[in-house]
Amino acid sequence: MILRVQQPLTELAARLRAATRITVMTGAGVSAASGVPTFRGAGGLWRTYRAEDLATPEAFARDPALVWEWYAWRREKVASCSPNAAHVVLARWSASAKASAGQVPRDVRVVTQNVDDLHIRAGTRDLIRLHGSLWELKCFNGCSAGATTWRDERVPLPDGLPRCPYCGGYARPAVVWFGESLHGGDVNRAVEATACDVFLTVGTSAVVYPAAGFVHHARSLGAFTAEINLEPTPASSLVDVSILGAAEDVLPQLDRVIS
Ligand code: BJW
Numbered sequence: 625m626i627l628r629v630q631q632p633l634t635e636l637a638a639r640l641r642a643a644t645r646i647t648v649m650t651g652a653g654v655s656a657a658s659g660v661p662t663f664r665g666a667g668g669l670w671r672t673y674r675a676e677d678l679a680t681p682e683a684f685a686r687d688p689a690l691v692w693e694w695y696a697w698r699r700e701k702v703a704s705c706s707p708n709a710a711h712v713v714l715a716r717w718s719a720s721a722k723a724s725a726g727q728v729p730r731d732v733r734v735v736t737q738n739v740d741d742l743h744i745r746a747g748t749r750d751l752i753r754l755h756g757s758l759w760e761l762k763c764f765n766g767c768s769a770g771a772t773t774w775r776d777e778r779v780p781l782p783d784g785l786p787r788c789p790y791c792g793g794y795a796r797p798a799v800v801w802f803g804e805s806l807h808g809g810d811v812n813r814a815v816e817a818t819a820c821d822v823f824l825t826v827g828t829s830a831v832v833y834p835a836a837g838f839v840h841h842a843r844s845l846g847a848f849t850a851e852i853n854l855e856p857t858p859a860s861s862l863v864d865v866s867i868l869g870a871a872e873d874v875l876p877q878l879d880r881v882i883s
Contacts (some may be wrong), residue, residue, distance in 0.1 A: 632850075632865040633874065636824070637881040639848045639865075643821035648714055649735040649814075649838055650743070650871075653827020653853060657708040657872040660701065660740050664829045665854070679801045684764060688785055688794050695797050696781050699758050702740045703779045710826065710871035711746035713879045718749045733817040737828060737835050739799045752813045754806055754835050760798035763788035773798040806834065818842040826852045827871045830859040839863060 640646060652662035662668045663675075673694065677683050684691045707715075717732040735752040736743055741759055743751050759777050763770025769790035776786065776795075786795040800806050811834065823842035830836045830851075839859055843849045849863040852874045860866040867874055 632867050633869075633877065634881075636822075636850045636865050636867065637878055639822050639850070640824075640878060641882045643730065643848075645731045645733075645820040646717070646822045646824070647733045647735060647817040647820040647842065647847075648717070648824045648826060649737070649828065649835065650710075650714070650826045651737045651828025651830075651835075654710045654714075654736075654871045655705070655708070655738055655740050655742050656827065657710065657870065658705040658740075658742055660705050660738075660742070662827075664831070675802060679799075680803055681764075681801055682803075684794075684796055684801075688764070688796075691796075692781075692785050695758065699781070700779050702742075702758060705740070705742065707742045707746035708872045710875045711742050711748070713875040714743065715746040715748040716879070718751075719747065733820070735814045735817055735835075735838070737832070739797075752810055752817065754800070754810055754814060756797070756799035756807075758797060758799065761786055761795040762798040763791060763793055764796040765791055765793035767791035767793065770795070814838055815841070818847065819845055820847050822850065823847040824850045824852065825859060825863075826875070828853070828857070830857040 653665065656662050663670050678691055678694050714734050718734050720730055720732065734743060734748050735754060737755050739755050739758045741757055759775060760773040761776045762773045767788060767790055770788040788795045818838050818841045820842060823839055825839050839849050840862060850865040851857065851859055851863045852867045852869060852871055854870060
């Protein structure tokens with residue numbers, strides 16, 4: 625177990641206990657203990673591949689087979705993974721709107737940048753998914769019917785590149801690539817969730833915008849802000865409390881203290 629700083633954990637627990645509105649924003653580090661590779665940490669995906677080669681519309685237009693090969697590999701990887709203790713705690717918090725007698729009722733929102741769906745599989749309610757899902761596809765050509773995403777959980781994918789059932793063009797993963805706008809409704813819900821008592825970021829390198837900006841927005845609105853990560857990030861010196869530790873260790877410990 626990696627838990628290097630006890631004092632910030634105690635302070636965060638006290639803040640969480642007193643809070644009525646809590647927002648937790650997660651990144652790839654939350655799924656690391658499940659076996660899902662992160663992007664930028666040790667062993668992260670970008671250490672092996674260049675983002676520009678795989679996670680942009682230009683990359684897909686240039687070489688859809690290469691991009692699909694990468695996504696097919698990641699779908700297979702994620703399909704073999706299960707939610708870990710961090711997902712389980714957040715799922716329980718998200719469902720704990722009605723508190724038992726004597727407890728403060730809590731409204732817990734979970735916002736994620738992850739496309740793996742492990743929060744959903746753990747049972748998180750009303751999850752806000754900023755970067756889409758590995759398990760949904762849409763038309764790459766942008767045909768009107770294929771703009772609405774459809775579910776595709778086939779693992780492995782059949783031979784040949786997935787096609788749009790409406791226009792026959794290439795289908796693509798319904799994830800948000802660099803240079804693409806996030807879905808307006810998701811951004812609005814996330815911005816709304818920055819109006820909270822405690823805003824906690826977990827397992828994100830805090831470098832990809834607009835997600836990385838939400839913790840600062842929450843702070844400007846008066847939220848107590850905190851971060852849980854294995855290592856310092858650009859947000860560490862700006863949040864009220866930075867806890868160096870693993871999400872799957874720290875969240876269950878916080879849960880025990882505040883429950
Ligand atoms: C643990 C742990 C454990 C490990 N416990 N912790 C210049 C300046 C500012 C912005 C821009 C700019 N140029 C371009 C932009 C915009 C760009 C951007 O932010 N770029 C930055 C990199 C500079 N953003 C966009 O393009 C976004 N769209 C947009 O802004 O539209 C308007 C616009 C367009 C064009 C120009 C300007 C504006 C879209 C961003 C989409 C991001 N997409 C991806 C891929 C999704 C699909 C897929 O998965 O295939 O999303 S990139 C990748 O990064 C993925 C993630 O969701 C995202 C964030 O990564 P995350 O989750 O933080 O993971 P890691 O790996 O980075 O970090 C893991 C952390 O966990 C590490 O810190 C570890 O230490 C830690 N950890 N184990 C706790 N057990």
